[in-house]
Amino acid sequence: MTEYGRGYGSEPWHPEDPLYGDQGSSRGQEQQPQWDGQQAHRYPQQQADPYAQQHYNGGWDGAQGGQPPYDPYDPYGQQPPADPYSGTNPDYYAAPDAYPPQHQHPHPQAMQGQQGMQQQQQYQQPQHPQHPEPHYDEGTGAGDDWRADPGPREPEPEHAFFADHGDDDGRDDLDPREEGRGGRERRGKKNKKNKRRSGRACLVVTLLFAGAVGTVGYFGYDFIMSHFGPAPDYEGEGTGEVQVDIPENSTILQMGLALKRAGVVKSADAFSEAAIDSKKDKVLQPGTYSLRKHMSAASAVELMVDPKSRNGLTIREGLRSGDVYKLIDTKLHLKKGTTKGVAKTEAKSLGLPSWANNSAKIKDPLEGFLYPSTYSVGGKAKPADVLKQMVSRAKQVYARYDLEANADKFHLKSPLQLITVASLTQAEGMTHDDFRKMAAVVYNRLAPDNTATNQKLEFDSAFNYLKNQSKINISTDEIRNYDDPYNTYFYRGLPPGPIGNPGDDALKATVNPDKSRKWLYFISVDGKKTDFTTNYADHTKLVREFNKRQQEKNGN
Known part of the structure; x- marks a missing residue:
């Protein structure tokens, strides 16, 4: 065998080898490797042999006799060939007492034939500690016949990386030459135990992996359905x-x-x-x-x-508070006047801003604060709750317009007057363009330099409000002689408070009036659009046309 096999085991000595039967005295100068104390302990009988002692201590030559020295690098000097027909085989893997001391022939060169070959077999070759060489019987065809070891063949040591044992099993500390059957049995039990432990570990890992896959799968499906799948929905009309x-x-x-x-x-x-x-x-x-x-x-x-x-309650733009109260009564199936009474008695607890109640002449403190919109009014709602909702909505919208700053800008006394201008604009205008020009008319008539109307607004809508009516044809004598703070024909300046609940368009126009011209007069001749003028002469022409239309309409 080579150095890549089991070590320095011997090969059979073929009879045709030129050195067969003649080992020569020149080989006697080679030194036999020294054995340590451990090997001496394992082979005590060999040490007791005087010939063996002479062999190891003094070497061998042709005069003294004995066995040739052990040469680990000479395959022919290690073991003489055995006779394949003698029926005997050398024992390469014997127990420590398997080699009794033998008397060596003093002249090995004289050995001839069968006698020399048998004598050569008595030479004890040092046993390899781990890998005995198998014997092949050419006569019977039997191979790997281990004559000296009845037990099972010991497998070659497995690398620690692939071995199924822990780091603390002590395998590295054992000498393979001292490891007998007991060691193999202990290692076998340990391997079985490690295998069982390894199997349980694999089962635990498998269960954990399966659980993780299941969890990921569940949440993954939920994630996909919640992000990419259709939203959950019922079927039918309910x-x-x-x-x-x-x-x-x-x-x-x-x-x-x-x-x-x-x-x-x-x-x-x-x-x-x-x-x-x-x-x-x-x-x-x-x-x-x-x-x-x-x-x-x-x-x-x-x-x-x-x-x-x-079930909502819709409040249109410009609607007066009195009309709002009636709608709430109808919606909640209440007695007529119930909501109006609540508004009168509970006005201070409905959330009005502090600047809303600064005049005792105001007919309704909630006027201008019931913001036009659609409100939720369930069957069990109370009038006060509905009114609070409307006031809250008005305050939210008014906060967008910075009422105090804009009131100062247009020389008004308070934010309430700005809401009053917006209510007048809402009542007289019809379109957004009308609203901007109407707001300009209010500011121009309130101006100190206004000599055309002497700071009187003269709005029919304000008179109709105080009379709680909606008339177009009002006699001049009635409107100019009726003493009421809301009558802008009788009093200069703005009325005490709003005359309705303005919407968003009227509010926008109030803070951004049309300043292209100094609008002072307006009239709607056909009832579909509003005509604006800057002087009384042009306004008089429009008034004549309006009167003519009214006469034709009435059949006069």
Whole structure:
């Protein structure tokens, strides 16, 4: 065998080898490797042999006899060949007492034939500690016949990287030459134990991995469905009846959340998608709706745009407070005048701003603060709650216009006067362009240099307000001689307070009037548009045309 095999084991000595039977005295000069104390302990009988001692201590030559020296690099000098037909085989893996001392022939050169070969077999070759050489019987064809070791063949040591044992099993500390059957049995038990422990570890890892995969799969599916799948939705038109209040300034998503909380739709996302897909997201308004439970999102959208489903209360621009009270009574099925009485007695507790009650001449302190919009009014609502909601909405809108700064800008005494201008503009104008010119007329007539009307506004709308009427044809004698603070024909300046509830367009025009010309007069000849002039002569012509139309209309 080479150095890549089991080590320096011997090869059979073939008879045709030129050195067969003649080892020569020249080889006797080679030194035999020294054995350590451990090997001497394992082979005590060999040490007791005087010939063996002579062999190891003094070498061998032709005169003294003995065995040839051990040469680890000479494959032919290690072991004489065995006779394949003798029926005997050398024992390469014997127990420590398997080699009794033998008397060596004094002249090995004289050994011939069968006798020399048998004598050569008595020479004890030092046993390799781990890897004995197998014997092959050419006569019988039997191979790997281990004559000296009845036990199972010991496997070659496994590398620690692939071995199934811990770092503390002590394998590295054992001498393979001292490891017997007991060591193999202990190692076998330890390997079985380690294998069982390794199997349990694999099972635990597998279960943990399966659990992790299941968890990831569940949340992954939930993530995909929540981000990429269709939003949860009911089917059909729903059942039962439920009222839902949609607060002011609610977005489409907030509407959907309110419907979901009430049990109308299954998800706010489904409602938002249905509203946008149907292009009705701009039509939906806050308010109170009569809907059904467990409706599909599309059905809920269709029902909400139907006026019959709305329980909201809509207040149009310019509507007077008295008319608002009547609408609330009707909506809540209350006795006529109930809401008006609440407004009169509880005005100070409804959330009005501090600058709203600065005049005792004001006919209604809530006038100008019941902001035009659609409000949620359920069947169990109270008048005070509805009024509070309207006042709160007005304060939110007015905060956008910086009323105090704009009041100073137009030489007004308070923010309340600015709201009063807006209410007059709302009452007399019809379009946004009308509103800007109408606000300019108010400011120009209030100006100190106004000699045409001497700071009197002379608005029919203010007289109609104090009379709680809406007339177009008012006699000159009646309107100019009626003593009331709200009569702008009788008193200079603004009335004590607003004459209605202005909307957003009128408010915008009030803080941004038309200054292109100094508008002072206005009249609507046909009732469809408003004509504005800067002088009385032009205004007189328009008044004549208006009177003629009225006479033709009345058949005179």
